[in-house]
Amino acid sequence: MRGRASVAIDLSDEERSFLEAQLRRHKAERSLSDRCRIVLRCADGLTSKEVAAELGHAEHTVGKWRRRFAEHRIEGLSDEYRAGRPRTISDAQVAEIIKQTLETTPKDATHWSIRSMAAETGYSHTTIRRIWNAFGLQPHRSETFKLSTDPLFVDKVQDVVGLYMSPPNRAIVLCLDEKSQIQALDREQPVLPMAPGVAERRTHTYLRNGTTSLFAALGIATGAVVGKCYKRHRATEFLDFLKELDRNLPEGPDVHLVMDNYATHKTPKVKAWLARRPPWQVHFTPTSASWLNQIERWFAELTRKQIQRGVHRSVAELEADIMAFIDAHNDKPKPYRWVKSADEILTSVKRFCLKTMNRTSIPGD
Missing domain, CATH: 3.30.420.10 (Ribonuclease H-like superfamily/Ribonuclease H)
Incomplete structure (x- = not known):
């Protein structure tokens, strides 16, 4: 008995050039390069079983991307949207964490850490980490500056x-x-x-x-x-x-x-x-x-x-x-x-001064 015939793949010159270019990219995602390689081998006339054995994939995986490409062409190689897990924290709660990070300090330290903020708010440390990363908050970092007061x-x-x-x-x-x-x-x-493997020590x-x-x-x-x-x-x-x-x-x-x-x-x-x-x-x-x-x-x-x-x-x-x-x-x-x-220097200094004044100003003053 013979199974279902494989969908034939016929590539245009532009499509082949695009797929081959993805294989040459050093920073291309591994998943995308694997899919491009599958489509190229399918276009060479190989069956899904032969492509799977050659590239080390499951046969149904090769068949999936063969069909996706035949139906949607290059756009079909992208991952479909996944809704993911529903959010467990609201926008108001996120805003409160950000406000607490920016405007308060813990009782026993000069700045918040992920663990101390998690203990204070009751959220997991991974939740705090995601929020801080999303808004670029790094309480552990501190930089120095000094503005010249020279009148000239x-x-x-x-x-x-x-x-x-x-x-x-x-x-x-x-x-x-x-x-x-x-x-x-x-x-x-x-x-x-x-x-070898040991730094200089003093x-x-x-x-x-x-x-x-x-x-x-x-x-x-x-x-x-x-x-x-x-x-x-x-x-x-x-x-x-x-x-x-x-x-x-x-x-x-x-x-x-x-x-x-x-x-x-x-x-x-x-x-x-x-x-x-x-x-x-x-x-x-x-x-x-x-x-x-x-x-x-x-x-x-x-x-x-x-x-x-x-x-x-x-x-x-x-x-x-x-x-x-x-x-x-x-x-x-x-x-x-x-x-x-x-x-350019004076513009940078002015921009820094305005930013500093906005951060240190008290609402209502």
Whole structure:
């Protein structure tokens, strides 16, 4: 006895191209790619039994997608809508959970957790998790911010960013700052090196072996860095570093210095020294806006790559590693690419201020 004949599948060029493209997609759903493969093999003239044996599916599964494609073509390969389990929590209850998450805190903590909110409301922790995920609530996370209160914030941002994005012709632009109190730290016990499947391990306790302060200047055009270490970070050391820069820079071009409002940068001796050099011009970043100084980005690399996990038994070792890092950086310097214009920065700050004011405002005020 012969069973029911298989439905013949005849593909157009567009349909075959679409099905084959789904098989080549790296992020395609496994279920969809399996269905496309079934239809393609059926279109090659194989029976459902042969396709099932070749692809490792049940014969009735192959027959199902053969019929679905024959009736609805490509649209038939999608899953049919399923109503699913009825909701057990109303919109009002969801709104109450959201309100409680945003406006209250538990008695024994600074923020809610999924388990503590579940215990407080009587719902399961999976229900709380779904609601928080749906509305993007993450009470365990916290970010920091600080807005500049400099009355000349707008003017300084436009000045510094304009210098980055459109520097004067034949001029040298240097981002200058000091990284003070860098500690020479040694571990109380030897560091255990990394091994296959085992991360590097070190004691959480350490020995302090003194500190040093690094004065550094970054050329925005080349990415090269000039640096020098000092025992202290007073105006005297800052002035000495300026003189070091003066000796290393070529004569002729104007020099534009970008630096912050630290007191050592504005002493009478420093101002007098700069006044005797008209080609040297100073551009101050706004207060509480060190992110405008590109040297801070380089300081972050120095900390991450050299200082954070370094072991230094003396200040001399620390300073030697810092200078070696500068030399290695200058072998292949790469300038940072500033992409945000002053208007875009100011617009972002304005948007953040308005959002913060809306969140902290009291209804009725």
